[in-house]
Amino acid sequence: MVGPERPQFVLFGSSIVQLSFSNEGWGSILADIYARKADILLRGYCGWNSRRGLQVLEQIFPKSLSPTTRIIFLSTPPINEQQIKETLSGKFGKVNRTNEDCRVYSEACLQLCQEMDVNCIDLWTAVQQRDDWLTTCFTDGIHFSPEGSKIVVKEILKVLREAEWEPSLHWKSLSTEFSEDSLYDPIGPDAKTTINVSDMDVERHMQWE
Template identity: 70%
Template sequence: MVGPGRPQIVLFGSSIVQFSFSHEGWGAILADIYARKADIILRGYSGWNSRRALEVLDKIFPKSLSEKTRLIFLGAPPVNEAKIREFLSGKFDKLGRTNESCRIYSEACIKLCREMDVKAIDLWTALQQRDDWLTACFTDGIHLSSEGSKIVVEEILRVLRLADWKPSLYWKSMPTEFSEDSPHDFVGPNGKTVNVSEISVHGKIQWD
């Protein structure tokens, strides 16, 4: 661990998590948004299912988790079946995942989260709100493109903004590391120092 302790946001899952820093992915976007506020920790394992993940759960998340630990479940996103067939042509005889099977799985998981009072995001529905989701949201029919990832980030930020968690994990409500004024700050034309720790103008999107 380096520097002062920051809140940690752990991304845990299969390939959609592992690849979340590729193609301007949702993990990379979150790391940019939460710069100087929280550390985004990637724990994605391509090809895994929930049974495989349970085998290492205690190694990823210690049993002594803080009472302030919060969970957000990301439901299964939809898929572009035609694009999957194109991508897997000659590799597999049978399509292993369909959009309908994703819907059934997603609805079951979202229902369970509600029963357990765990915040959940219905990605299967959220991505399909976009008219061109079939062509815009995927790299290979399953994994998310930059456009698909933006939808994921929007949904995560919405949950964090509306959650009544104390302390808040919504990025605009979190303190910025080393944001205090310093005599070593940039000096403006008027001879006064300028604190730029809260300025974020480089991004293409101004996130809510």
């Protein structure tokens, strides 16, 4: 660990996670929002499924998690079948995945999480709430474009805002690291007083309620 202890968000999954820091992805947006508040750790592995992930689960997460550990599942998002045919078929052969398959997997994930009392985000439904989702939310029919990633971030923050967790993990509830005034802060326009700019990004982040 580097620096003071702060909350850690571990993003674990397949290519949708691994690529979440690329192309204005949802992981990079979270890292920006949580700068000086929490660490966003990327543990994504392209091409993996849940069976492959289970093989290394104890290498990613400790066997005995902290009592304050919180879990949020992201259900299977929808896909653009035509875009997949146009962009991925030449690389991987015929891609048999359908949006209906994604719905089935998404509903199974939601049901399991409900039975286990674990928070789960219904990405399959959330993405399709946007009228132009087929043409704006993906780069290749599967992975998120910047617009698709914004939907993911909004859904994650909604869970964090509404969850009755102590402490709250919503970005507005977390303290800013090293936010105290200092003689070494930047000098203001009067050339005499210092300006504490530790929360200068708050206004820019207000879109992320």
